[in-house]
Every structure is written in C-alpha cells, then in structure tokens.
Amino acid sequence: MRSLVLHPDIPKRDTRRLPANALDEAVALAAALELEVVAAQVVRLPKAHAGLLFGSGKIDEMAQLIEDQEIGLVLIDGPVTPVQQRNLERRWKVKVLDRTGLILEIFGSRAATREGVLQVDLAALAYQRSRLVRSWTHLERQRGGLSFVGGAGETQIEADRRAIDDAIVRLKRQLAKVVKTRGLHRAARKKVPYPIVALVGYTNAGKSTIFNRLTGAGVMAEDMLFATLDPTMRAVRLPSGRDVILSDTVGFISDLPTQLVAAFRATLEEVLDADLICHIRDITHPETEEQASDVRDILHDLGISKSAEDGLIEVWNKIDRADAETRLALNNIADRDPRIFATSAITGDGMAALLDGIDAALAEPVTEADLHIGFSDGRKRAWLFEQGVVTSEHQGDDGFDVQVRWTASQAERYRRLG
Numbered sequence: 001m002r003s004l005v006l007h008p009d010i011p012k013r014d015t016r017r018l019p020a021n022a023l024d025e026a027v028a029l030a031a032a033l034e035l036e037v038v039a040a041q042v043v044r045l046p047k048a049h050a051g052l053l054f055g056s057g058k059i060d061e062m063a064q065l066i067e068d069q070e071i072g073l074v075l076i077d078g079p080v081t082p083v084q085q086r087n088l089e090r091r092w093k094v095k096v097l098d099r100t101g102l103i104l105e106i107f108g109s110r111a112a113t114r115e116g117v118l119q120v121d122l123a124a125l126a127y128q129r130s131r132l133v134r135s136w137t138h139l140e141r142q143r144g145g146l147s148f149v150g151g152a153g154e155t156q157i158e159a160d161r162r163a164i165d166d167a168i169v170r171l172k173r174q175l176a177k178v179v180k181t182r183g184l185h186r187a188a189r190k191k192v193p194y195p196i197v198a199l200v201g202y203t204n205a206g207k208s209t210i211f212n213r214l215t216g217a218g219v220m221a222e223d224m225l226f227a228t229l230d231p232t233m234r235a236v237r238l239p240s241g242r243d244v245i246l247s248d249t250v251g252f253i254s255d256l257p258t259q260l261v262a263a264f265r266a267t268l269e270e271v272l273d274a275d276l277i278c279h280i281r282d283i284t285h286p287e288t289e290e291q292a293s294d295v296r297d298i299l300h301d302l303g304i305s306k307s308a309e310d311g312l313i314e315v316w317n318k319i320d321r322a323d324a325e326t327r328l329a330l331n332n333i334a335d336r337d338p339r340i341f342a343t344s345a346i347t348g349d350g351m352a353a354l355l356d357g358i359d360a361a362l363a364e365p366v367t368e369a370d371l372h373i374g375f376s377d378g379r380k381r382a383w384l385f386e387q388g389v390v391t392s393e394h395q396g397d398d399g400f401d402v403q404v405r406w407t408a409s410q411a412e413r414y415r416r417l418g
Contacts, residue, residue, distance in 0.1 A: 001035055001036065001072050001073050002036050002038050002069065002070055002071050002072055002073070003030055003035040003036060003037050003038065003071060003072070003073045003074070003075055004037075004038065004039050004040070004041075004062070004065065004066060004069070004071045004073070004074045004075070005023065005026050005027050005030055005037055005039070005040040005041075005074075005075045005077065006040075006041055006042075006043050006062070006074065006075070006076050006077065007019055007022050007023040007026055007040075007041070007042045007043065007076075007077040007078065008043050008045050008048065008053065008054070008076065008077070008078045009042050009043065009044045009045065010045050010046075010047065010048055010078075011046070017254065017287055017290050018286075018287070019042040019044075020042060021286055021287050022042075022077060023040055023041070023042050023077065025077075025253075025254075026040070026075065026077035026099070026102075027040050028204070029075075029077075029099075029102055029103065029106065030075055030102070032106050033102070033105055033106055033109065035073065035075075038069050038071060039065060039069060039071070043058060050083075050084075051083060051084065051087055052084060052087050052088060052091070053076070053080060053081075053084045053088065054088075059088075059091055059092075062074070062092065063091060063092055066092050066093075066094055071094060072094055072095065073094060073095050073096075073097065074088070074092060074094055074095070074096045074097070075097050075098075075099075075102055076088075076096065076097070076098050076099070077099050078098065078099055078255075079098060079099070079100070080096065080098035082130070082131045082132070085098065085131070099255060100127055101127065103253070104120070104123060104124050104127055107120045107123070108120045108121075108124060114178055115175070115178045118171055118174055118175045118178060119175065121171055122168065122171045122172065122175060125164050125167055125168050125171065126168065128164060129161060129164045129165070129168075132160055132161055132164075194235065194243050194244055194245050195242075195244045195245070195275035195276065195362050196233075196244070196245045196247055196273060196274045196275050196276075197236075197244050197245070197246050197247065197274060197275065197276045197277075197278060197358055197362075198247045198249060198271045198274035198276070198277050198278065199211055199246065199247065199248050199249060199278050199280055200249055200252065200271055200277055200278070200279055200280070200295060200299065201251060201252065201279055201280035201281060201282075201295060201315075202251060202252050202253065202281070202282065202285075202291035202292075202294060202295055203250075203251025203252065203253050204251065204282065205251065205280045205281055205282040205285075205291070205317060205318075206280055206282060206317040206318055206345045207248055207249070207251065207280045208248055209345035209346065210280060210315065210317065210343070210345040210351075210354075211232070211234070211246060211248040212345075213345050213348065213351055214236050214246060214351065214354075214355070215234040215235075215236055215246055232247070232248045233245050233246065233247045233248075234246055236355075238355055238358060238359040238362075239352075239355055239356055239359050240359050240363075242359065242362070244275075244358070244362065247271075247274065249271060252294060252295045252298050253294070254290070254291070254294045271299070271302060271304065272302060272303065272304060272308075274308070275362060276311060276312075276313065276358065276361050276362055277299070277304070277308055277311075277312045277313070278312075278313045278314075278315050278354075278358070279292070279295060279312055279313065279314050279315065280315045280317050281314060281315065281316055281317060282317060282318050283316035283317060283318060283319060283322070283330060283342070284318050284319070284321040284322050284326075285318075292314075311361060312339070313339055313340075313341065313357060313358070313361060314339060314340045314341070315340075315341050315343055315354060316330055316334060316340060316341065316342045316343065317343050317344065317345055318344060318345075318346075319331070319342050319343065319344050319349065319350070320344035320346055320347050320349065327342075330342045334350075338357065338360070339357075339361075341353055341354045341357055364407035364408060364409060365407065365408070366405050366406065366407055367405070367406070367407075367408075367411075368391075368403065368404070368405050369403070369404050369406065369411065370401065370402070370403055371384075371401075371402045371403075371404060372399055372400070372401055372402075373399050373400045373402055374398060374399040375398070375399050375400075377399070379417065380414065380417050381400060381402070383414065383417060384402060384404060384414070387406070387410055389404040389405055389406040389410060390402055390403070390404055391403045391404060391405050
C-alpha cells in the first residue's frame with residue numbers, strides 16, 4: 001500500500017531523539033510491514049491542535065499530496081487521539097494510523113507462538129477499546145432493549161465496548177493458562193544446572209544475528225525492526241566447557257505502546273530470570289546512546305535487580321559498519337573495560353572474546369566441602385558426579401565420605417535435593 005509517513009515535531013514532547021532520526025525509524029517501521037513509503041516528512045508544530053493535530057494549512061497541503069501520489073495510508077509517528085484520527089480520515093479520505101497502531105500491526109503479523117498471538121490480540125483489543133471514545137459516527141444509534149434492563153436502550157458504543165470487554169476477559173483466561181505453562185517450563189529450567197544468558201537491546205541492534213552466530217540456530221534475522229517477537233532459547237557451550245542457555249528476546253523501542261509493555265511482560269520475564277543480561281547495541285547508529293537509555297529505562301520498569309543491572313554486559317555490535325578509525329577507537333575502549341565487547345555478528349569479529357566474557361561473568365568462586373552421604377541417598381551422590389564436583393570419595397560403614405569443589409549455586413541446588 002502506498003503510504004505517507006509524518007513525524008510531528010512538537011517542542012514540549014518528552015523525547016531524547018532528533019526529529020530526523022525519529023522519522024527514519026518510523027519509515028523503517030513502515031518497511032517492516034512491507035508498505036511502500038512514497039513520502040515522509042517532519043512536521044514542526046508549535047503545539048498539537050486538539051481536533052486535527054495539524055494546522056489547516058498543513059492539512060490542505062497533505063490532502064493535495066495524498067491525492068497527487070494516490071496514497072492510501074497515512075502513518076503518524078506519535079500519539080493521535082480518536083477524535084483527531086476520525087477528523088483526519090474525513091479530511092484526507094484515507095486510513096490514518098498512529099505509532100501505537102503501526103507497532104500493533106507489526107506485532108500482529110510477526111507473532112508466531114500461542115502466547116505471542118494471544119498477547120498481541122489482547123493489546124490490540126485494549127487499543128481498539130480506547131479508540132471507541134467519541135470516534136465513531138454511530139454513537140447515538142440505539143440498540144433495542146427493554147426499559148427495565150439497561151434503561152431506555154444501549155448505545156452502539158456501549159455494546160461495542162462491552163463486546164470488547166468480554167473478548168478481553170476470554171483472552172486473559174486463555175493467556176493465564178499459557179503463562180502458567182511457561183512458568184512451569186521456567187521452573188523446570190531452574191532445576192537444570194545451566195545458567196541463562198538473555199540478549200536484550202533496541203530493535204534491529206543485531207540480537208538475532210548474534211544469537212544465530214553463537215548457537216547455529218536459524219532464527220529470523222533480518223535488517224528490519226521487530227524481526228524477532230517470540231523468545232527463543234538454545235544451549236551454547238562456553239570455552240570453559242560450561243553449558244549455558246542463550247535467550248533471544250523481543251527488541252525494545254522508544255515510546256513502546258503502553259498496551260504492549262503490559263501484554264509482553266510475561267515474555268520479558270525471561271530477562272528477569274536470567275543469570276546474565278547482554279545488552280546488544282548498534283554502536284554505529286546515530287542515536288546509539290539514546291537507544292541504550294531507552295533499553296535501560298524499560299529494564300528498570302521491568303524490575304531487574306540491582307545486581308543484574310550492575311553485572312550487565314554491553315555488546316557494541318555492527319563495528320563492521322564503522323570506518324577504520326572509529327573501529328579502532330571502539331576496540332580500544334572495549335579492551336580497557338571487561339564489561340564491553342566490540343563485535344560484528346556479520347563478520348564474526350569479537351565473538352570469541354564475547355564468549356570468553358560471558359564465561360568469566362558467570363564464573364563463581366569455588367569452595368571445598370566434605371559431605372557424608374548415606375547408602376540410601378544414591379540420588380544425591382549421582383547428582384554430585386553428574387556435576388563433576390567430586391574430588392575424592394571414601395566408602396565407610398554407613399555411607400560415603402565425599403569431598404567436593406563447587407560453587408555456591410551448586411551447593412544450594414544440592415541442598416534442595418532433600
């Protein structure tokens with residue numbers, strides 16, 4: 001569909017980003033939906049106009065552009081009230097979609113797992129419900145009803161809102177079952193002696209490409225926004241021989257719709273359970289610092305622990321796109337900081353060092369302990385040997401005296417064996 005992308009530049013909007021870069025991102029969002037963007041503009045506004053968002057002159061100018069270019073969809077990179085959307089569609093005679101609606105459309109086309117689909121549907125219904133307020137032309141149409149049930153009748157908007165509320169209740173019930181299953185899977189993983197390493201970052205920073213490079217998996221990794229929506233997990237063997245589970249997560253984005261933050265909380269809870277978080281950054285992006293701040297804000301909103309935040313690793317990806325001088329400077333900074341790794345997921349540069357860094361970050365102090373295991377506790381003894389922590393063993397009259405070298409987490413798991 002031929003589309004026009006507009007970014008309203010309103011001085012009082014709370015944003016870290018330059019309008020031109022925000023417009024580029026909006027165009028990339030449109031490309032992620034395979035829309036044909038025939039024109040894109042930053043529209044500078046002293047303030048938002050209550051009824052139409054834009055001034056009358058800009059409205060007329062865009063109407064002419066829409067007619068001349070045979071545009072069928074206008075994407076507005078920012079919040080648009082239901083009234084503004086209705087009025088703009090009337091004036092321009094085309095469909096108008098705001099940033100939230102656009103991101104919902106992308107998520108709806110990409111979600112693959114049962115949970116992902118349910119979460120998108122739930123977010124879409126919440127968004128649709130918010131659009132009902134004074135935005136429909138049939139608000140005063142009455143639906144039949146008896147005088148003693150619901151008064152004289154029910155307006156169409158009330159019926160629609162009630163239908164949406166019923167659908168939301170059904171979806172939440174279905175989602176609760178799926179989330180419970182995911183919780184059981186998480187609990188099962190906690191019993192496996194493998195640390196979880198979560199890859200997080202701004203959308204299109206290269207998380208899935210790094211994931212594929214490290215695991216050999218075939219996760220969709222395209223140069224587009226929100227190529228990955230559903231979390232994927234694979235086992236990876238580190239240089240020390242230790243196995244870890246690598247988790248690829250949905251990309252973050254500035255001004256993420258409130259409905260989606262809530263809807264995808266269950267998916268992002270994988271991050272909260274991680275033993276280590278790797279923050280993947282497109283270090284060559286003109287607003288890499290602003291993107292990093294957005295990611296840190298969302299992680300904070302999710303409620304990650306202080307220790308997880310302090311232990312976070314930064315992966316400065318896409319250094320292959322930088323010129324030789326910049327690449328050298330980035331590598332020099334990374335060499336001096338054990339928590340920063342300069343990489344190229346495309347060429348493989350820095351990936352070995354990243355694996356070494358993950359290995360080092362997950363390393364725990366090892367202590368020695370003497371244990372006595374009765375003959376009836378064969379499961380405990382077998383578990384110790386599976387872990388490879390036994391250094392010596394002596395069989396006595398009532399069991400085994402075992403000497404081990406283990407980490408604090410292994411000791412805790414041993415105690416939980418009962």
